[in-house]
Amino acid sequence: MSELEAIRALVREKAGIISDINRQIWSYAEGGYAEYRSCEKLVSVLEAEGFSVRRGAAGIETAFIAEYGSGHPVIGITAEYDSLPGLSQQAGEAVKIPVEEGANGHGCGHSALSAGSAGAAVVIAAWLREKGISGTVRLFGTPAEESGFGKVFMAKAGCFDGVDAVFTWHPGDMNAVSFNRMTANLRIRYDFRGVAAHAAAAPDRGRSALDACELMNVGVNYLREHVPSSVRMHYAYLDCGGTAPNVVQDHASLLYIIRAPKLSTVSEVAARVDDVARGAALMSGTEVAIRKQGGMSDVIPNPSLCRVISECMQEAGGPEFTSGDYETAARFMNAIPEETRAKLIRDGAALNGISEEEFEKRPLNTAVRLMDESRRNFVVSASSDVGDLSYLVPTAQFNAAVCIPSTAVHTWQMTAQVGTGIGDRGAAWAALIIAMSCAKVFLDPSIAEKAKSELTEETRGEYVSPLPDDVTPDMFRNI
Numbered sequence: 001m002s003e004l005e006a007i008r009a010l011v012r013e014k015a016g017i018i019s020d021i022n023r024q025i026w027s028y029a030e031g032g033y034a035e036y037r038s039c040e041k042l043v044s045v046l047e048a049e050g051f052s053v054r055r056g057a058a059g060i061e062t063a064f065i066a067e068y069g070s071g072h073p074v075i076g077i078t079a080e081y082d083s084l085p086g087l088s089q090q091a092g093e094a095v096k097i098p099v100e101e102g103a104n105g106h107g108c109g110h111s112a113l114s115a116g117s118a119g120a121a122v123v124i125a126a127w128l129r130e131k132g133i134s135g136t137v138r139l140f141g142t143p144a145e146e147s148g149f150g151k152v153f154m155a156k157a158g159c160f161d162g163v164d165a166v167f168t169w170h171p172g173d174m175n176a177v178s179f180n181r182m183t184a185n186l187r188i189r190y191d192f193r194g195v196a197a198h199a200a201a202a203p204d205r206g207r208s209a210l211d212a213c214e215l216m217n218v219g220v221n222y223l224r225e226h227v228p229s230s231v232r233m234h235y236a237y238l239d240c241g242g243t244a245p246n247v248v249q250d251h252a253s254l255l256y257i258i259r260a261p262k263l264s265t266v267s268e269v270a271a272r273v274d275d276v277a278r279g280a281a282l283m284s285g286t287e288v289a290i291r292k293q294g295g296m297s298d299v300i301p302n303p304s305l306c307r308v309i310s311e312c313m314q315e316a317g318g319p320e321f322t323s324g325d326y327e328t329a330a331r332f333m334n335a336i337p338e339e340t341r342a343k344l345i346r347d348g349a350a351l352n353g354i355s356e357e358e359f360e361k362r363p364l365n366t367a368v369r370l371m372d373e374s375r376r377n378f379v380v381s382a383s384s385d386v387g388d389l390s391y392l393v394p395t396a397q398f399n400a401a402v403c404i405p406s407t408a409v410h411t412w413q414m415t416a417q418v419g420t421g422i423g424d425r426g427a428a429w430a431a432l433i434i435a436m437s438c439a440k441v442f443l444d445p446s447i448a449e450k451a452k453s454e455l456t457e458e459t460r461g462e463y464v465s466p467l468p469d470d471v472t473p474d475m476f477r478n479i
């Protein structure tokens, strides 16, 4: 039996575990740092499969490290299991019917993410056991990916020390190696304090914090022209001072997110944004308190490990969905307006090498997109807390289809599809690809050595956490 066949057989054997995790965690739909039941579910499955588990990693209640095996290479796999507010939706329903109005939902597909990653860990542990091969697999339970910088806190606490390589994945609408970079970012809060006054009778006595916010935003909007074009700056009002126009507002606050391809660029731009805030305070006669509230490093894709994933995808082919999965998918495809649908079907047919009629009946991507070596420096403008991990350990990621083409993450349509067999099958395929990738490195540890030298060449071993010491996970619970 080839390694591929052996691992595929193990994935089939563990498919029930993978579906069960996906469905359970989907139903819990817990927010960041509140993933108690999700965490418990994963830990209980892993312990039953012979893993030793360290709970409360990095001092975070819903983080854990599960380990199987001994010696090097030590291969890490990450599992995310937080959901998003307001994205509750019944599984399989193509019209909006929340399970509970306003409640959380797995609109980023993290129920499947954790199921696929835990499935991969369980499969590779069984494979190590069967083959009598030495090596260690470590599953990292990494909470609060969405808004809580889970992996950044874990990186700062040294959770990833001693790991030789990391494989991970993210649910999406296609099966593709993620050989691209992602941006770094910083979140900075600006609290302005002024002097309240009657806005008509004594405006001269007032110093408006709201004016300061507006002046700051105008200043930053002028600054946009004079920063590298890859920089993104977004802001939101956390506090606009109140609802009464006849009061000079003595408090108002803004939250900025600044992104760029490298954390060093983000920091340089952030220093200039801070100056704009100080200028706005000076102009309005107010005071400003500036607090860095979080951040993450850019994602560095590891060439050697991405190549391993790509080879595994080529050998294994794409995911195998059932006729029931295709029926569900067709319902979601039919809910898309005619014009868009026609184009999606045309593109889907071309990508998967089948006729349009065929793809209309089976509208899920099963084709694989292999590694495109020319994309090493391509930067996707989104960010991920995988970035901090990718500075410390050679890391590679891919996407697996858990929904019809064009379903965006962070939507109720994603919640609805990932909670069905489509999510189960996408997770099982991700488990197969990760387990095969781990097997290749266990059988040829020189891949991990080469991956490590590629990382050192890029970072020179330098990593600076974007999180200040006074920022703690508690600040991001359930947001």
Ligand SMILES: [Zn+2]
Pocket: 108, 109, 110, 145, 170
């Ligand atoms: Zn996500």
